[in-house]
Amino acid sequence: MNDQHTAKAFDIDLQDIARMVAEMGGLAEKQVADSVDALAKRDTTLAQRVTAADSAIDALQREIEEKSVLTIARRQPMAVDLRDIVGALRLANDIERIGDLAKNIAKRVIALNAEFPPPKLIRGVEHMTDLVLEQLKAVLDAYARRDDNKAMAVWRGDEEIDAVCTSVFRELLTYMMEDPRNITCCIHLMFCAKNIERMGDHATNIAETVHYIIDGNPITERRPKGDTTTIPALTGA
Amino acid sequence: MNSMVQVKQSDAEGAAPGLGVKPKVIARDVNVFYGDKHALKGVNLDVPARAVTALIGPSGCGKSTFLRCINRMNDTIPICRVTGKIEIDERDIYDPTLDVVQLRARVGMVFQKPNPFPKSIYENVAYGPRIHGFAKTKAELDEIVAGSLRKAGLFEEVKDRLQESGTGLSGGQQQRLCIARAIAVNPEVILMDEPCSALDPIATAKIEELMDELRENFTIIIVTHSMQQAARVSERTAFFHLGYLVEEGRTEEMFTKPKDQRTQDYITGRFG
Amino acid sequence: MVYLYLAGLFVLVAVGYLFGRARAKAAADTEALHSRPPYHGAFVGLSIIAPMLLLLVIGLPIADRMIVNQALQTFDPTVMSDDLRRGVALRDITALATGKYTGEPTLALRQAADTYASLRAWTYNLILAGGLVVGLLGAAFGFRSLSASFRARNHVERAVKILLLAAASVAVLTTIGIVFSVLFETVRFFERVSPFEFLFGLQWSPQTAIRADQAGSSGAFGIVPLVTGTLLITGIAILIAGPIGLFAAIYMAEYATPRFRAFAKPILEILAGIPTVVLGFFAALTLAPIIRETGESMGLNVASESALAAGIVMGMMIIPFVSSLSDDVINAVPQSLRDGSYAMGATRSETVKKVILPAAFSGIVSAMMLAISRAVGETMIVVMAAGLAGNLTFNPLAAVTTFTVQIKTILVGDQEFDSAKTLAAFALGFVLFFFTLTLNIIAMQIVKRYREQYD
């Protein structure tokens, strides 16, 4: 958006919305990192802090929604502006969901209450988290710079996370079969892994939205799928 | 009726509505000069039948000029010269053997400012049928007048005062009277030059509603400065800029993902 | 004297204005002014002008009257009762006082002239002095009123309003004055001739004898022949000018190219500028003989001065009125109406007939009415082409006469100003006035009824 609107206030409105989305994205990244950190370090205080901090993300989402609705009502945006605002609404939604998922992980950390699975297993989850955080960072960057290629790269990159997720599931399954006492903590861990995998999906959603904002068309190519956990892992392992 | 269904169907398929069949109006390389001023430059446009086509663009870009080419209203301007070709139903309207009077009976026009004649409401609507001799008896004429007023959504409001002056109506009513006047001769194409620019939102909504009904039977071309209006009422939109037709396409696409940067800048309000 | 007074007034006002303004400007440095400095200046100026003019307008006539009375008193008190002798005496006195008297003045006259001169000098000086005093008082008042919060602008606005009102009243009062003076003379006329005979009498020959013993001493004052004559000539004129003028206007406004229009319109307007005397002798010397010859060749009996000739030429005279005014009103019909009509597929003549003329109807009617008023009031052409004979006829080939012609005939030459004949002119004038007034009222009603509001 090199050119400016004739109505300067419109530019400011759009910038405000984009800034809030970016801020929300930053918060969500931190939440994700912190929640997995709490898991790895068995740090319930940190987990508690993550649970508490989620409301900030929710508040930001509400603010973005309000601002967007107001801007639509006031400026009747068209074309790229319209996509911008609708995109921001969708981004906020996805980011809020990511925040929720992080909060869910933090809650599980608290629920585990010292019954932690061995670090070997957690490492797999941590690896997934790194990948997801990378994706998230990249896609938020793509949004901030309106970089369609980068967004598309994120969209295609989800495959790897799915693959890692599948292998984590297998490991957890074997571990649970080894000793039924591990089941509780493994189930929790499994949900954490699933949460992180969902975060990756939201990052892909965000990538799709960013592409729509920039290009105006939804992505038409088929996405490569790496997640085979759903059925085969459970039945075939 | 069924044309409406067709439009809806083709809409769903994502094809240009009405364009699957033959276009109603075809403009090819149309140039208009006012004296030395080159007001319209090589315009090519296909207008689908029984659909609303919106012409948008900044002031002075030639929208009205193009509109006035379609019923040859430019003939009334001595310094105006038109080159190129405009066909309606594959008949060249600038053909010297074509009778302008008949052309204008087929191509009605509604103007920016309501311009009812200083006559009664009845006489305003009866004007066209009278000069073209459409009604043989008074009863027939009455029927045409009532029918046109009804189609224009004005009948209920004025049925008790048909003999009162048309200039005594409110602005929105006057504009609907002008629409009734235009459709009284049962034209095939209706040209509207900013028909709502002098009206309040409710009158505007009534006229938009009216256009929605009229599109079943008429081919409508509307010039508007309201992007929202174009988006609301039209199937296709054409963007004019500095005398050029810059971009033309399905309204949904024009307003969500225009291809040309100038269109983008115009509809998002980025022209300084 | 008056010039001196006015010069003094001017100087005082200029000085007052400058001082007032300067003072306000000075005050503006410390306080916010309600009105801008020029208004303060103007206020001071006004408070000087008002009393000084008042003194002049009231004082001067009073003083003059006093002086004259005093002088006449000295001359011969008996002249006061006789208008004629009084006038003669006054002329002599003023002539002697200003040194223009020729011949040897009598002693009484010389004394009167001396009284006149000295009184005059004295009172005039008094007025001058008085003017200076009230002017200065006014200035003082104006200055004292000034302050930062003083609403000078409002006062000046009010003064402007009063000035404009005065101008408007002059026009209205003049009209009323004329009407009344004519009315009074008319009433005097009706003391001699009964209104019934005047309005319904079929004979018009006002040649009442100036001397009682003259032959044919009883005049006949029935205006019916004049009414028919006027109507006949006006009718012919409007029959000619109406269509021609209107069609010309339509052509000019709707059909002509701008170039033709630019060239033809001024020419048409030149026609309006031809003096009516010229048109009159054109009618009498060129047209009337043609009409007579043509008529006689067809075996008709044509008078050498005919209503037809006068009517035709009068019609020519008013063509430019009709066409020019109609052209204006047709041009005032908004273009949007034409566009609307053309867009319906109407041709040019359909548009003219069905849209333009109805829209311009009220304007065209008022143009016609104006032209008729002009025709009714026209004298010269009729005098020269239609004759003086008060024939009661509707035959356009006969000689007829009109109101205006009769008024003119009656008042030309030496007249006794209270004979029935002379007074008849006033009665005629009154009827004429009434006639055109009625015409105007009708026109106004039509205009009001059919006026379309365009913005």
Ligand SMILES: Nc1ncnc2c1ncn2[C@@H]1O[C@H](COP(=O)(O)OP(=O)(O)OP(=O)(O)O)[C@@H](O)[C@H]1O
């Ligand atoms: N009668 C005329 N004589 C000379 N030039 C004209 C005439 N009508 C239009 N033009 C010129 O042609 C150009 C296009 O005018 P047109 O009326 O088509 O603009 P428009 O797009 O309808 O603008 P708007 O939105 O203001 O109605 C303008 O530059 C205008 O100055």
Ligand SMILES: [Mg+2]
């Ligand atoms: Mg226009």
